[in-house]
Amino acid sequence: MSDLGGLIRKEFGRIRSDKRSLVLLFAIPIILIVVLGLTAGGTTTFFNASIISKDSIECSGEFPDNTSSEYAYSFMSIVKNNCTAFGLKTNYTATDESSFQNAKSECSNLLKSEVIDIYIILPENFSEVVEASKNGSINIYITYYIDGSDMTAVQAAEVALMEPLAFFRMQAGLLENMTQVIPYTEFDVPSWKTQILNYALPMMLPLIILGLDMNLTSLSIVSEGPLPRMLLTPTGRREIVLSKLISYSAVMFLQVTEVFTAIAIFDLYCLGSLFDFYLVLLVTGFCGVTMGLFISAISTTEQVANQIYLMMFIVLVMFSGFMPAELLPPWMGVFIDILPLGHSMELLSNIALKGLGIDEFHLSVVLGIAILFLAIAYIAYALKTKLKKLEV
Amino acid sequence: MATKNSELSSSEIKISVKHLNVGFPLGEKQIIKDVSFDVKKGEINGFLGISGAGKTTIIRVLTCQIPKKNWEGEVTVAKISPEKKSNHRELLSKIGYVPQLENLNLYYDLTPMVNVEIFASNYGIDKDIAVKKAQDLLSILDVPEDTWYNKTRSLSGGEKKRLSFAIGMINDPDILFLDEPTTGVDAAKRYDVLSYLKKINRNTGTTMMIITHDLEAAHICDTVAILRAGKLLEYGDPKGLISSLPSQGQIARLTIEDLDRNKINKVRDFAPVKKVMRSGNEILEVFMEDFDINLSKLVEYCIHNDIKIISLSRDEATFRRYFQIRIKEEEEREQRFEQGGGH
Numbered sequence: 001m002s003d004l005g006g007l008i009r010k011e012f013g014r015i016r017s018d019k020r021s022l023v024l025l026f027a028i029p030i031i032l033i034v035v036l037g038l039t040a041g042g043t044t045t046f047f048n049a050s051i052i053s054k055d056s057i058e059c060s061g062e063f064p065d066n067t068s069s070e071y072a073y074s075f076m077s078i079v080k081n082n083c084t085a086f087g088l089k090t091n092y093t094a095t096d097e098s099s100f101q102n103a104k105s106e107c108s109n110l111l112k113s114e115v116i117d118i119y120i121i122l123p124e125n126f127s128e129v130v131e132a133s134k135n136g137s138i139n140i141y142i143t144y145y146i147d148g149s150d151m152t153a154v155q156a157a158e159v160a161l162m163e164p165l166a167f168f169r170m171q172a173g174l175l176e177n178m179t180q181v182i183p184y185t186e187f188d189v190p191s192w193k194t195q196i197l198n199y200a201l202p203m204m205l206p207l208i209i210l211g212l213d214m215n216l217t218s219l220s221i222v223s224e225g226p227l228p229r230m231l232l233t234p235t236g237r238r239e240i241v242l243s244k245l246i247s248y249s250a251v252m253f254l255q256v257t258e259v260f261t262a263i264a265i266f267d268l269y270c271l272g273s274l275f276d277f278y279l280v281l282l283v284t285g286f287c288g289v290t291m292g293l294f295i296s297a298i299s300t301t302e303q304v305a306n307q308i309y310l311m312m313f314i315v316l317v318m319f320s321g322f323m324p325a326e327l328l329p330p331w332m333g334v335f336i337d338i339l340p341l342g343h344s345m346e347l348l349s350n351i352a353l354k355g356l357g358i359d360e361f362h363l364s365v366v367l368g369i370a371i372l373f374l375a376i377a378y379i380a381y382a383l384k385t386k387l388k389k390l391e392v
Numbered sequence: 393m394a395t396k397n398s399e400l401s402s403s404e405i406k407i408s409v410k411h412l413n414v415g416f417p418l419g420e421k422q423i424i425k426d427v428s429f430d431v432k433k434g435e436i437n438g439f440l441g442i443s444g445a446g447k448t449t450i451i452r453v454l455t456c457q458i459p460k461k462n463w464e465g466e467v468t469v470a471k472i473s474p475e476k477k478s479n480h481r482e483l484l485s486k487i488g489y490v491p492q493l494e495n496l497n498l499y500y501d502l503t504p505m506v507n508v509e510i511f512a513s514n515y516g517i518d519k520d521i522a523v524k525k526a527q528d529l530l531s532i533l534d535v536p537e538d539t540w541y542n543k544t545r546s547l548s549g550g551e552k553k554r555l556s557f558a559i560g561m562i563n564d565p566d567i568l569f570l571d572e573p574t575t576g577v578d579a580a581k582r583y584d585v586l587s588y589l590k591k592i593n594r595n596t597g598t599t600m601m602i603i604t605h606d607l608e609a610a611h612i613c614d615t616v617a618i619l620r621a622g623k624l625l626e627y628g629d630p631k632g633l634i635s636s637l638p639s640q641g642q643i644a645r646l647t648i649e650d651l652d653r654n655k656i657n658k659v660r661d662f663a664p665v666k667k668v669m670r671s672g673n674e675i676l677e678v679f680m681e682d683f684d685i686n687l688s689k690l691v692e693y694c695i696h697n698d699i700k701i702i703s704l705s706r707d708e709a710t711f712r713r714y715f716q717i718r719i720k721e722e723e724e725r726e727q728r729f730e731q732g733g734g735h
Contacts, residue, residue, distance in 0.1 A: 003513040003514070005513065006510055006513020009506075010499065010502070010506075013502045013506055013510075017501035017502065225496050226498065229489065229491055229497050230514060232455055232456075232484060232489045233514035234484050234515060236481070386459075
């Protein structure tokens with residue numbers, strides 16, 4: 001009997017009047033995309049290095065040249081001239097303990113002040129061991145120091161060090177019985193594309209879209225004073241929840257479309273289908289809408305809704321894959337599987353960077369979570385308005 | 393309690409309540425105790441009582457807000473029983489409801505016209521018809537036309553109240569329920585609010601049921617009910633109830649020098665006196681039999697008993713006075729009941 005269109009018009013009127021939320025909803029993703037899009041930087045794949053050689057064979061010149069027979073200088077020369085991942089900033093020859101400590105202290109200061117990203121220490125018997133290795137397999141221990149607070153750099157350094165070592169082995173003739181693995185990043189964003197934007201978006205977009213839509217919707221029921229009064233008309237609970245779902249989903253649709261247009265303008269690198277990318281964003285946003293409805297339905301006041309929102313958002317971020325599942329206790333890792341963000345991020349990364357299609361499993365999980373929250377929201381709202389005295 | 397207005401034909405009755413009991417749970421914590429009454433078509437009916445009397449509970453039963461497990465009795469509203477859940481939608485389509493506070497009825501960030509349209513859409517009323525009805529109602533209620541398309545937030549308190557009435561009337565309800573319509577309205581404007589209700593009633597013939605503790609509302613009511621602790625004490629038209637007082641509610645208002653308890657008891661001892669009420673520091677209101685004959689005798693009695701009358705006036709009881717008397721009688725009756733060990 002009641003006209004759903006009227007309820008939807010009312011919802012749009014309410015959303016339109018909430019200017020602050022609208023600014024948040026539509027401006028924040030754009031600000032983020034603009035900032036990331038205009039940031040030209042790349043990941044930490046180039047290392048400014050210092051090398052301290054403790055090799056006891058003295059060097060005659062100021063800097064090693066390729067004619068030198070000492071392997072330490074060969075290694076330094078390779079780092080300086082042949083590597084794409086390394087550049088040699090300073091080098092030291094430290095054959096006694098005191099000069100070694102001085103060199104190390106200086107390198108530590110350079111590392112702290114971010115002049116260099118890594119310093120490498122070659123052992124005292126470096127040349128002798130390399131020479132001896134030609135007749136057998138003797139291990140050489142090369143130590144390096146790196147800023148441990150930069151986790152991505154730590155991981156990248158392990159891979160990057162393969163390069164000078166490979167060149168050094170070739171030059172020193174240490175290739176017998178050896179298989180040299182040269183790393184190649186298969187799903188890399190091309191260097192002419194904005195790397196930060198393209199790497200960050202699959203991670204950040206689901207977080208932002210789901211978070212903002214959840215935030216907007218989380219007050220939709222609890223903040224509406226006349227809603228209990230609506231139930232004294234022929235309008236039913238189902239129509240009320242449905243009208244909110246339609247209206248807020250429509251706003252979410254506009255937001256996702258705006259975001260999608262913005263990332264297209266900033267030349268999103270997407271190996272897969274753009275439509276798939278867009279579809280995943282929509283499903284993620286829909287999940288945010290239903291989770292927001294759930295919060296609003298179970299909350300008694302706006303303050304409670306805000307607190308539940310914050311709590312849920314923190315849990316969602318924590319279990320979005322930000323902390324790898326293998327590092328968590330098994331029971332805690334389950335949360336990554338049953339919460340939507342990890343699945344959305346996986347979907348977007350696979351589409352954009354690997355060129356894969358939509359993984360039906362991940363998409364079904366996100367959609368399933370959305371529907372589950374919607375069902376709970378409806379039941380919670382029905383129970384709340386049934387059991388609790390209507391305060392009209 | 394016997395059903396009042398039992399002589400009415402059922403076609404004229406818009407609300408019929410027989411032996412209503414409400415409890416949470418039923419049978420244990422009784423909020424409403426054996427209440428029966430009928431409201432005729434086109435009447436304004438006022439349910440009056442102090443807070444906690446059970447007024448809101450009755451209206452909640454009538455508007456399908458209390459599940460059947462919590463109440464028993466025969467109840468029909470616009471000939472539909474709220475007993476069955478399947479009836480609720482139809483029943484709610486035939487009534488209007490104006491809550492106590494406007495923020496429970498109005499979207500302040502939307503315009504008055506949009507507010508009315510939204511509620512009209514809940515009844516399936518076409519937008520164009522809703523706009524026309526909204527214009528008519530807002531005009532009847534003197535909501536200035538230049539405010540119709542501004543935000544509701546900018547309306548004055550009285551305008552918001554009237555807009556709330558318009559929303560309650562948007563579906564041409566058989567019965568309009570109003571919960572404390574004068575709450576939050578200053579004393580000077582209360583009469584205006586009540587006048588608007590009377591105006592709607594006169595213009596549209598809508599049956600109204602008002603629950604209020606504002607006794608001024610009785611002025612516009614065709615019938616009133618006095619409720620106390622879940623029991624219906626009286627039901628009838630206000631003038632009829634007032635005239636049930638001794639000498640049809642005529643009062644001798646005496647201003648007595650150094651009025652104290654002894655002097656009050658002395659006046660009470662005068663045989664024709666039926667009720668004595670202190671009103672203010674030195675004023676005594678006296679109800680007695682055969683008022684015209686006994687008034688001069690009362691004066692002589694006072695002089696004889698050294699009670700110095702400073703002034704004397706003759707007045708008629710208001711409904712407020714009737715209400716006070718009736719509530720006080722009930723309190724005294726209960727007191728006697730308790731002192732007698734409940735017998």
